Amino acid sequence: MGNAGEPMDDLTDEQRMLMIKFDNVEAFDALFRKHAPGLTGYLWRSCGDRDAAEDLVQETFLNLYRSRKTYEPTARFSTWLYTIARNACANRRVQGARERARTRRVAEERLRAGKDVAPAADGPHERAVAAEEDEALAAGLERLPERQREVLLLREVAGLAYEEIARVARMPMGTVKTELHRARRRLAEALAERESR
Amino acid sequence: MNCARARSLFDAEMDRELSGAGRNRLLRHLDGCRTCAGEMRRLRRAMETLRKSSLVPPAADACARLHEDMRKESPALPEVLDLDGLADWLRLPARELEPFLDQIPAFEIAGRLRFRRSSVEKWIEERERAYAEGRRTRRMRLEAV
Ligand SMILES: [Zn+2]
Numbered sequence: 001m002g003n004a005g006e007p008m009d010d011l012t013d014e015q016r017m018l019m020i021k022f023d024n025v026e027a028f029d030a031l032f033r034k035h036a037p038g039l040t041g042y043l044w045r046s047c048g049d050r051d052a053a054e055d056l057v058q059e060t061f062l063n064l065y066r067s068r069k070t071y072e073p074t075a076r077f078s079t080w081l082y083t084i085a086r087n088a089c090a091n092r093r094v095q096g097a098r099e100r101a102r103t104r105r106v107a108e109e110r111l112r113a114g115k116d117v118a119p120a121a122d123g124p125h126e127r128a129v130a131a132e133e134d135e136a137l138a139a140g141l142e143r144l145p146e147r148q149r150e151v152l153l154l155r156e157v158a159g160l161a162y163e164e165i166a167r168v169a170r171m172p173m174g175t176v177k178t179e180l181h182r183a184r185r186r187l188a189e190a191l192a193e194r195e196s197r
Numbered sequence: 198m199n200c201a202r203a204r205s206l207f208d209a210e211m212d213r214e215l216s217g218a219g220r221n222r223l224l225r226h227l228d229g230c231r232t233c234a235g236e237m238r239r240l241r242r243a244m245e246t247l248r249k250s251s252l253v254p255p256a257a258d259a260c261a262r263l264h265e266d267m268r269k270e271s272p273a274l275p276e277v278l279d280l281d282g283l284a285d286w287l288r289l290p291a292r293e294l295e296p297f298l299d300q301i302p303a304f305e306i307a308g309r310l311r312f313r314r315s316s317v318e319k320w321i322e323e324r325e326r327a328y329a330e331g332r333r334t335r336r337m338r339l340e341a342v
Contacts, residue, residue, distance in 0.1 A: 025267075029260050036259065041251035050253070058259070062266050134250050155212075156244050157251045181208050188243035 013077035020068045032061055035081060041157040042082070043089055045141055046150070052092065060085045075167070078160055082168045140190035148183035151176055198226045203233050207240060278312045286314070 011019075011027070013034075019027035036057055044053035063084055071080075141149055147169070154165045165180075166173045203226040209215050210223060227234045274286065283301075284291040294301075302316040 025264070028263075032260060032263065033255065036255040037252040040253035040255070044253060045251050054253070054256070054259075057255075058263060058266070061263055062270070065263075065267050066270060130250065133246060137246060137250055152247070153251075156247050177208070184208070184211070184240055184244065187247065188239045191243045191246060192239050 014073040017068070017071050017073065017077055020065070021071055023068075028061075028065065031064075031077075035078070036061075038158045039081065039085055042153045043085060045138075045153050045157060047089055047092065048138070048142075056085060056088055056092070060088055063088075076164055078158070079164045079167050082154065082158060082160065082164070086168060136191055136194040137187075140187045140194075143190060144183055144186055147171070147175075148179045148186065151179045152183035152187065155180055198222050200226075200230060200233055203227070203230070204236065207237060210237070211240065211244060274314065276314050278314060278317075280310060280312075283312045283317065286317075 011030075013031060016027040016031050020031070039060065040050075040053050040057045043056050044050045047053060047056075060081070064081065141152075144152065150169050151165055151171070154160045154168060155162075160168065162173055162176050165171075165176045169176070171179070203223055206215060206219070206223050210220070215223060227237055275282070278286060280291055280294065284294050287294065298310070300320070301312065302320050303310050303312050305311070
């Protein structure tokens, strides 16, 4: 994230949030640019639908803007952000398993059509490799128990610290550690298994 | 360092929490043990794949769309208001405002009455002071009883 030309870079998220409280749009944009990639990735991998994840991120940041006047810097900003997003995601999930099955089908179709794939790939060969890798990844994540998937995504994609994960996912620290330990190994096994086939 | 001990440090190593002598001992073990080195490599690769293919840079117009939504949330209030606009702003039906029209700062243009918001804000501040003063004297009167 180190961009020397950006005057906002030295500020903490909490300081930025206080500036947003006084309607500073630049601080808002800086927070958005910093957190959108991880937050979108976390939501995408949690719910399996990239479009829905991007919508949720927009919604989350709009909610953040709405509640800016009541923000108090008591908790780490990222804990606060991910808690809001996780609740919004859970509310959507309540819509039921049928809906989820439908989004999964759509996701698979998109995958086959070459969408929903890591943006780094550009040539047709790279795109095919990325699509395969992504399919393996989605399958590997799908096979993880819910709690393991959650902890893994919060750590590796969102980049949260252990104590932040404990707060967001409402688990004791010890559980966070053991679940992360298991999740990392399981995913590594799933991907390696896939590769060796 | 034996294999079990080395593997118990993998998570800390991936979280970049190891340093100094502890980390060097782990790295030495990995240099000499193909099984553990392979395991560590698999873990690192998997986490890298997960991160690389999951981070989603926001769409080019994402900020602009947010700004649009934010503007809708709080439409900027015009500096000059008509009677209905003023009533809206003060959260009153317009007819309940009419008895106050000789007090509220206003100006006339093209035969119509208009209100400058900043002037009305000053007038509101006066009323706030008067109200606070009134409350204080009321309380003092109550305490005297
Ligand atoms: Zn070993």
